[in-house]
Amino acid sequence: xxxxxxxxxxAACLFALIVAAKWxxxxxxxxxxxxxxxxxxxxxxxxxxxxxxxxxxxHLFHPHNEHRVVLTKLQxxxxxxxxxxxxxxxxxxxxxxxxxxxxxxxxxxxRRWLAHRWQAPWFVLLVTLFALPVAWxxxxxxxxxxxxxxxxxxxxxxxLLPFSPSGxxxxxxxxxxxxxxxxxxxxxxxAGLASLIVIGWRCWRREIGFRAAGPTLAVGVxxxxxxxxxxxxxxxxxxxxxxxxxxxxxSIVHSLQWPWRDRAWAAGLFWFxxxxxxxxxxxxAAAREWPVAGGSARGRAGPIIAALGGWxxxxxxATAYARGAGADYPASRYMDTLAFGAAINGLALGWLLTxxxxxxxxxxxxxxxxxxxxIALGWGLFSQVSGTFEWxxxxxxxxxxKAEGHLxxxxxxxxPKHLAYPDIPYPSAQGLIDRLAEPALHAMMPVPLRPPLxxxxxxxxxxxxxxxxxxxxxPAS
Numbered sequence: 001x002x003x004x005x006x007x008x009x010x011a012a013c014l015f016a017l018i019v020a021a022k023w024x025x026x027x028x029x030x031x032x033x034x035x036x037x038x039x040x041x042x043x044x045x046x047x048x049x050x051x052x053x054x055x056x057x058x059h060l061f062h063p064h065n066e067h068r069v070v071l072t073k074l075q076x077x078x079x080x081x082x083x084x085x086x087x088x089x090x091x092x093x094x095x096x097x098x099x100x101x102x103x104x105x106x107x108x109x110x111r112r113w114l115a116h117r118w119q120a121p122w123f124v125l126l127v128t129l130f131a132l133p134v135a136w137x138x139x140x141x142x143x144x145x146x147x148x149x150x151x152x153x154x155x156x157x158x159x160l161l162p163f164s165p166s167g168x169x170x171x172x173x174x175x176x177x178x179x180x181x182x183x184x185x186x187x188x189x190x191a192g193l194a195s196l197i198v199i200g201w202r203c204w205r206r207e208i209g210f211r212a213a214g215p216t217l218a219v220g221v222x223x224x225x226x227x228x229x230x231x232x233x234x235x236x237x238x239x240x241x242x243x244x245x246x247x248x249x250x251s252i253v254h255s256l257q258w259p260w261r262d263r264a265w266a267a268g269l270f271w272f273x274x275x276x277x278x279x280x281x282x283x284x285a286a287a288r289e290w291p292v293a294g295g296s297a298r299g300r301a302g303p304i305i306a307a308l309g310g311w312x313x314x315x316x317x318a319t320a321y322a323r324g325a326g327a328d329y330p331a332s333r334y335m336d337t338l339a340f341g342a343a344i345n346g347l348a349l350g351w352l353l354t355x356x357x358x359x360x361x362x363x364x365x366x367x368x369x370x371x372x373x374x375i376a377l378g379w380g381l382f383s384q385v386s387g388t389f390e391w392x393x394x395x396x397x398x399x400x401x402k403a404e405g406h407l408x409x410x411x412x413x414x415x416p417k418h419l420a421y422p423d424i425p426y427p428s429a430q431g432l433i434d435r436l437a438e439p440a441l442h443a444m445m446p447v448p449l450r451p452p453l454x455x456x457x458x459x460x461x462x463x464x465x466x467x468x469x470x471x472x473x474x475p476a477s
Contacts, residue, residue: 007111014107014126015100021131022096022139029393030140031400032089032446033407035425037064038143039435046073047080051440063232066322070183072146080444087446091142098148099336102155103130106343113301113347115354121374125346128378132385134259135335136393147336149184153177154191155340158311159304162198166215175219182227187318189227194311196220198303242324250327251320258338259380261329269376271341272369273348274309280352281306302355305348312341332392342377349373399423404449411436412451 001009034043041064049059060073079090103126110122138144160174178195181188199216202208242248256267281302315337319330330338349370356363402423409418410433419429426432436442 003111007108010123011104011107014123015104017127018100018103018131019096022099022133023093025133025136025139025393026089026092026096029136029397029400030089030092031404032087032448033400033404033425034086034088035141035143035403036427038088039426039432040064041069042073042076042086042143043435043438043441046077047086047444048438048440050077065234065237066186066232067146068183068230068232069146069185071149071180072143072184075145076142084444085446086441086444088142089446091145092140095138095142095145095148098145098152099130102148102152102340103127105155106347109301110347110350113354114350118350118353122346122350126343128381129339129343129346132381133388133393134339134381134384135332136388136396137332138336140396141333144333146185147333150181150188151337151340153181153184154188154194154311155308157181157191158194158198158307161195161219162202162216162307163300163304166212171216175216178219178223182223182230186227186231186322187315189224190311190314190318192220192223192227194307194314196224197310198307237322240323240325242321242327247324247327248320251324251330252316254327254329255316255319255334255338258330258335258342259384260376266376266380269369269373271309271345273345273352273373274305276352276366277302277348278306278309301347301351305344305351309341309344309348312337312344316341345373346377407432408449411442411445411449 045059045062045064048054049056060070061068075094076091079094080086083090107123107126110119110126114122133139135147138147154177156177157174160170161178162174164170164174174195178192181191196217199208199213199220203210203213203217242251253264253267254261256271257263257265258270260266260270319334319337323331323334352366353370356366402421403425406418406421406424410416416429416433419432424432426435
C-alpha cells in the first residue's frame with residue numbers, strides 16, 4: 001500500500017475510533033439537558049440575545065467567569081439554529097470531533113517524524129489517550145468544547161507561527177490560530193506567549209534575522225497584550241487561587257505526575273522524554289545537529305516538540321495559579337491538556353528512539369527509561385479509567401436522571417415544588433425558574449424534556465368524533 005494511502009487510512013481509522021468512543025460514553029452516561037454554566041453562558045448570554053436581537057455582539061464577547069468563550073458560543077449557537085433545539089447531545093457529538101482531529105494531526109506528524117517501527121506504538125498511544133474518557137467532564141458536557149478549542153488552536157499556533165516563514169500560508173494559519181485562541185479560554189494568550197518565546201530564542205541564537213522575525217514578534221506581542229487587556233478578575237473565584245508557593249508548586253507536580261496520584265517521582269519519569277528533547281534542542285552541540293529551521297522533517301521535529309511541551313507547562317502553571325488552593329489534584333476537565341502533554345512526551349520518546357544518542361550507555365538508558373515510561377503510563381491510565389467507569393460516570397448518570405426528572409416535571413406543570421431538590425441543573429431553583437421564564441429558552445428545550453404533546457380532536461364540535469368516548473365490544477349491543 002502506498003505510504004500516503006496508508007497514512008490516510010490509519011488517520012480515518014483513528015478519527016473514527018476516537019469519535020465513536022466518546023459518542024458511546026455519552027450515549028450511556030450523558031444527557032440532553034443544559035447543565036449549570038450553560039444556563040448563563042449559552043442561555044442568558046447567547047440564545048436570549050440572539051432571539052431578542054438584544055446587543056448580540058456585546059453578549060457574545062461578554063466574559064463567563066475568567067473566560068471569553070466566543071468559539072464555544074458560536075459553535076453551540078450554530079447547532080441550536082440548525083437543530084431548533086438546545087440539545088447538549090448534539091453539542092457533545094460535535095465536540096468529539098475536535099480531539100479526533102487533534103489526534104489525526106499528531107498521527108500525521110508521527111508518520112513524518114518517527115521511524116517506521118515506532119509508528120504502530122504511536123497509533124496505539126493516540127487511541128489510548130484520546131479515545132478513553134480521561135477527561136469525562138468534557139465528554140459529557142456540551143459546553144466544554146472550549147477545552148478542545150484551546151488545545152487545538154494553541155497547537156496550530158505554536159507549531160506553525162514561530163517556525164514558518166513570515167507571510168507564508170502556514171504562518172498566516174498559525175497567526176490566525178493564535179488570535180482565535182483568545183476566544184477559547186482565559187489562558188488562550190499562552191499560545192502567543194509560547195510563540196513569542198520560541199521566535200525570541202531563534203533570534204537570540206541568530207537562526208533567523210530580527211527583520212524576518214519581526215511579523216511573528218509583532219503577532220506574539222499583540223496576542224499577549226490583547227489577552228492581558230481583556231483579562232477578567234472574578235472575585236468569587238479568588239478563593240480557588242493558590243495561597244502559597246507550596247500550593248502552587250504542589251499543584252504543578254500533581255499535574256506533571258498525571259495519571260498517577262501520590263507519586264511525586266512520577267512527574268520526572270513522565271516528562272523525561274520532553275526534557276531530553278528540549279536539552280538536545282537547546283544545548284549548543286545538539287542544536288548544530290538538529291537545527292530549529294530547515295533540514296528534514298525529522299530534523300525539524302525536535303524544536304516543535306520542545307515548543308509544544310513548553311506550552312503545556314505554561315498551561316499547567318496557569319492552572320496551578322488560578323485553581324491551586326489547597327494543592328488538590330487537577331479536575332477532570334483539565335485532563336485533556338494533560339493527555340496532550342502525555343502524547344507530546346510519547347512523540348518525544350519516539351523521536352529520541354528514532355535519533356538515538358551516540359553512546360551505548362545512553363542508548364541503553366533511553367530504552368530502559370522508555371520502557372518504564374510506557375509501563376507506568378499504561379498502569380496509571382488503567383487505574384484512572386477504571387475509577388472513572390466504576391464511580392464517576394455512574395454518579396454522573398444518577399445525577400442526570402434525577403435532574404432531568406425534576407426539570408421535566410417542572411416544565412410540564414410549572415410547579416416550583418418540583419425544583420425544590422439539590423439535584424437540579426442550576427445552583428438555585430429560583431435562578432432556573434427565572435431563566436425558563438424566557439419564552440426563547442422554554443421553546444428550545446430538547447424533546448426528551450418537553451411536556452408531552454396534547455392530543456385532541458382536529459374536527460368541528462358537531463362532528464362524529466367524541467372526546468374520550470368508548471364503545472362496547474359488541475357494536476350491536
